[in-house]
Amino acid sequence: MIRAEGTENKKIWLIPYAPCTMLYAQSFKADGTRELIWTTTYGYKEANGMGRGKFLTVICTVIVMVTSLTGLSTAGDTVDCDIQNRACTKTLQSATVTFDIQPKPVKAMKDLQFRVTLSGIDPVGEPTIDLGMPGMKMGPNRVRLKSMGDGVYAGTGVIVRCPSGRRIWYARVAVPKLGQVDFTFDVIY
Amino acid sequence: MSSTKALCLLFLSTGFTVGFGHCIGMCGPLVVSLSLNIKGKSIALPHLLYNIGRVLTYAVLGGIMGATGSFTGMISYIAEIQKGVMIFAGMLIVAMGLVMSGWVPSVGVFMDKTPLGGIVSRGFEKISNTKSTAAYFPLGLVLGLLPCGPVYTALIAAARSGMEAANPYEGILAGAALMTAFGLGTVPALLLVGRLTGMGWLKLRAKIYQLGAVLMIAVGIYFIIQGIRY
Numbered sequence: 001m002i003r004a005e006g007t008e009n010k011k012i013w014l015i016p017y018a019p020c021t022m023l024y025a026q027s028f029k030a031d032g033t034r035e036l037i038w039t040t041t042y043g044y045k046e047a048n049g050m051g052r053g054k055f056l057t058v059i060c061t062v063i064v065m066v067t068s069l070t071g072l073s074t075a076g077d078t079v080d081c082d083i084q085n086r087a088c089t090k091t092l093q094s095a096t097v098t099f100d101i102q103p104k105p106v107k108a109m110k111d112l113q114f115r116v117t118l119s120g121i122d123p124v125g126e127p128t129i130d131l132g133m134p135g136m137k138m139g140p141n142r143v144r145l146k147s148m149g150d151g152v153y154a155g156t157g158v159i160v161r162c163p164s165g166r167r168i169w170y171a172r173v174a175v176p177k178l179g180q181v182d183f184t185f186d187v188i189y
Numbered sequence: 190m191s192s193t194k195a196l197c198l199l200f201l202s203t204g205f206t207v208g209f210g211h212c213i214g215m216c217g218p219l220v221v222s223l224s225l226n227i228k229g230k231s232i233a234l235p236h237l238l239y240n241i242g243r244v245l246t247y248a249v250l251g252g253i254m255g256a257t258g259s260f261t262g263m264i265s266y267i268a269e270i271q272k273g274v275m276i277f278a279g280m281l282i283v284a285m286g287l288v289m290s291g292w293v294p295s296v297g298v299f300m301d302k303t304p305l306g307g308i309v310s311r312g313f314e315k316i317s318n319t320k321s322t323a324a325y326f327p328l329g330l331v332l333g334l335l336p337c338g339p340v341y342t343a344l345i346a347a348a349r350s351g352m353e354a355a356n357p358y359e360g361i362l363a364g365a366a367l368m369t370a371f372g373l374g375t376v377p378a379l380l381l382v383g384r385l386t387g388m389g390w391l392k393l394r395a396k397i398y399q400l401g402a403v404l405m406i407a408v409g410i411y412f413i414i415q416g417i418r419y
Contacts, residue, residue, distance in 0.1 A: 109268075109341075111261050137210045139203045139342035139371075158260055160341035163275065163415055164215065 079168060083185035087115075092181045095121040097173055099129075099183045107188045108161040114143045116173055118151040125176035127153055133162060133169055134184065143171075159187050193363045196350060197370040200343055204374020207339045212375050215337065217382050218408040221401070222282045223325070224383045235325040236383040242329020244372030247340065248365045250333075254344050255351035255364020264344070271336040272419045278332055279412030286405030333372075336419060343371040 081088035087100035098117040106112065116127050129143040143157035159169055167187050174180040223239060224232060250267075257263050347367045351360030 109261060109264060133338070137207050137339065139207055139339040139346075140199065141342045141345060158345055160338050160345070161336070162338040163336045163419060164338075165415060165418070 079184050079186055081183040081185040088183050090181050092175060092178050095178055097181055099171060099173060105188050108159045111156055111158060114155050114157050116145060116153045118175065124178065127173055127175045130172040131157065131159055131169060133166060161189050193350060193366060196346060197366050200346065200367050200371040201374045204371040205377065208375035208378030211339055212378050213382055216379065218282060218405065219278055219332065220379050220383045222285045222405055232384060235322045236380055238322060238325040239329040240376045240379060242326045243333040244369060246330050246333025247368040247372040250344060251347040251368025252361040252365035254348040255354065255360035256357045258348055258352035258360060260345045260348040271334055272416055274331060274334045275336055275416030275419060276413050278335060279409045279416055282409030282412060283406050286402045286409055289405065290399060290402035343368055
């Protein structure tokens with residue numbers, strides 16, 4: 001097996017397995033999660049009977065599925081924000097970002113009030129919150145925030161329920177001109 | 190480009206990427222079950238009909254969300270139905286796994302001697318042994334109601350587009366269009382899984398087939414447990 005370091009944090013595996021060569025690439029994000037970029041197989045079909053290429057394609061697909069699921073279930077599952085009990089604060093460059101959700105307990109599939117408080121910086125544009133699950137694509141779920149004055153921004157959103165039973169979510173707070181910071185927390189189903 | 194068109198494109202691509210990541214993992218076992226259950230028939234048409242049914246259900250849900258503009262308000266009404274659908278899907282997978290394994294004859298899976306068992310068994314027989322591939326369309330309609338995180342996320346966007354629409358009629362169209370786009374995006378991944386696992390040569394390999402049956406039973410039980418806990 002040949003492992004090649006790609007650009008930045010992408011890793012590419014070349015798995016030669018005569019007559020099949022499997023190319024398998026994953027992107028490793030800064031927060032420890034990973035996502036599958038692409039995979040493909042090359043093989044040949046035998047003169048009679050089942051094509052070995054087909055068989056290996058299936059095997060490779062199963063490997064990719066299993067690997068993806070393993071990644072989905074373990075990557076980046078560290079809670080760093082006790083949102084059920086209190087607001088959470090992190091620093092982003094020179095600014096302090098405080099993140100809170102009301103009402104508590106924070107439950108999925110309910111209308112929730114999201115609040116971001118920025119301090120230590122001059123007024124900037126309105127921040128946004130993108131909700132997601134570590135290592136699992138759930139689709140774009142953005143909470144739009146409006147300024148309430150004094151560096152406080154608030155908006156309504158919903159954290160959806162994942163039937164797999166996983167409860168760890170993150171809120172990615174993006175502040176214009178400053179960057180973004182993640183808060184990872186538990187949600188009650 | 191209007192915001193609805195842009196949203197549709199966004200959710201078409203979201204459906205595509207989510208399909209190859211999330212759907213294969215979560216709904217893949219169900220599609221594999223359907224594939225392995227198709228006997229002596231073309232694999233493409235049943236899967237196509239199943240997916241059309243599924244996307245149609247998404248479109249109807251999107252229309253409802255668009256009309257009301259409220260995700261949490263509407264989803265509470267269908268939560269119990271979704272729970273039932275998840276348990277039903279689990280039972281279906283277990284039953285198909287048992288029949289596939291050959292340990293239990295298809296007529297014995299649901300204890301035919303009881304009145305309820307007879308009804309369920311006949312229904313299952315229709316699905317598993319039907320001469321018509323058309324049965325996969327209503328199956329898709331029902332299983333489109335399976336609880337699913339990315340579907341919920343798309344429904345939130347559908348409800349939001351309804352809130353921003355000038356009138357309820359526009360909201361229905363916007364919500365339905367968005368969910369149709371999302372559903373269509375998920376189709377290639379599920380068709381691919383169905384195509385790969387539905388290959389005739391795979392069914393002819395007894396050990397792989399039996400291993401598949403055991404995995405299906407395990408996945409079906411997982412679906413039932415998650416459905417009960419949901």
